[in-house]
Amino acid sequence: MFSSEPPSQVPFSQAQPAATRPSERAPLPDVLRGLALLGILCVNMQDFAGYAEWAQQGGNRAAQVVIDLLFNGKFISLFAMLFGAGAFVLLERGGRNLLLRRLAALLLVGTVHFIFVWHGDIIANYAVVGLALLLLERARPRLLVIVGTLAGAWWALGLAMLAATARPGLLRRVPAEVSAGQSYLEIMQSRARDFLGDLGSVVAFDGFWLLALFCFGGALYRSGVLWWPQQHRPALRWMLVGGVLVGLPLSAALAYLNTQNAYDASLWGILVRLIGGFALTLGYLGGVGLLAASGKLGWLGFFAASGRLALSNYIAQSLIMTTLFYPYGGGGYGQWGALPTLGLALIVGLAQVGVSNLYLRRWQIGPLEWALRKLVYGGRR
Structure with missing residues (x-):
């Protein structure tokens, strides 16, 4: 949702806003963003389709284990880190005012997405928490890592204390997003109220964790790891x-905890999901980064196109899946398990990669990316 332009070589205060040309974009962030979109869709299918992890059996249980091991908590962490990296790109290109305008525009997009399309929006959350980055405009990588570590530790400690004091055996209570027979207008009005x-x-629950990921992403940007991986092979x-x-x-522990229909297990699962997800995110980043450093991205390079159209593809995922599963569309909510929804997610996500590559042969910017740029820059772009 932010730029993949390489770090500026001029002082932060002297950088001026400028549109990012395709030739200026670093390939690795776009590839990672495209992979993140596919992984996020695989996890979001649980919410779109309305199934419960702990109720899965047989092939659905096996698919849920795969999701927990490889996807759950990993790609959302990667997406948040790339968001943080992009925020610091904007701080260097145009300072606080440019970032503030971008966050305001994203808050608007996220609000519309939440109310009119799907309640699982992350864009508005990112926009609100991203305001904290205005205080870190001149922070160097070391300081960003320190701030991120402190923010993440504070979040983890609070959640661990909550999980440790939760009454064991209490069943999870997860209200369904929709119910049979609801009209689109009824669902939209409910979301508007909520x-x-x-x-x-x-923001209160996950704000410090998101801030930690944003800071880590900013550190990766300002250290050049994402943009010049060939210079950072040992770190990768x-x-x-x-x-x-x-x-x-930790991901294996998450897979076990997600078989338990208990409130305390769900709290420990959130903690393990995000800490383990962050750790494996670094593993993914290191592996793909080493391939990029050696010029061996191969077929992974196709994901750069969907990464360049991240906002358009993310909203499209919500539109497609709510239309398929919600009562006003296909009506399959609560009727699909983890295995078929995982297959559907892979089909749709990979189709987006192909469509994005075809789209970029003719146009240089996605439709929602163009609209967002107009919101941020007005008539100057």
Whole structure:
């Protein structure tokens, strides 16, 4: 949702806003963003289709284990880190005013997405938490890592205390987004009533964790790891090895916790999901980064196109899936398990990669990316 332009070589205060030409874009962030979109869709299918992790059996249980091991918590962490990296791109190109305008525009887009399309929007959450980055405009990578570590530790400690004091055995209570027979107007009105409350609760609950990921992404940007991976092979190797060694065991723990229909297990699951997800995210980043450093991205390079159209593809995913599963569309909500929805997500996500590559042969910017740029720059772009 932000630029993939390489770091500026001029002082932060002297950088001026400028549109990013395709030839200026670094390939690795776009590839990672495209992969993140596919992974996020695979996880979001649970909400779109309305199934419960702990109720899955047989092939659906196996698919849920795959989702928890490889996708759950990983790609949303990667997406948030890339969002943070992009925020610091804007701070260098145009300072606080440019970032503030971008966040305001994203808050508008996220609000519309939440109310009119799907309640699982992340854009508005990112926009609100991203305001904290205005205080870190001149922060160097070391300071960003310190701030991110402190923010993440504070979040993790609070959630661990909540999980430790939760009454064991209490069943999860997960209200369904929709019910049979609801009209689109009824669902939209319900979301409109809930928007501010949901936004506030998500920011209060996950705000420090999102800030941590934004800071880590900013550190990757300002250190040049994402933009010049060939200069950072040792760091990428450490990410790959350390991320896999830490992330996979925690992801296995998540797969177990997601079989338990208990409130305390769900809280521990959130903690394990995001910490383990962050660790394995670093592993993914290190592995793909090493391929990029060696010029061996191969077929992964096709994901750069969907990454360049991230906002358009993200909203399109919501439109497609709510139309298929919600009562005003296909009406399959609550009737599909993890296995068929995972297959559907892979089909739709990979189709988006193909369509994005075809689209960029003719146009240089996606439709929603163009609209967002107009909101931010007005008639100057």
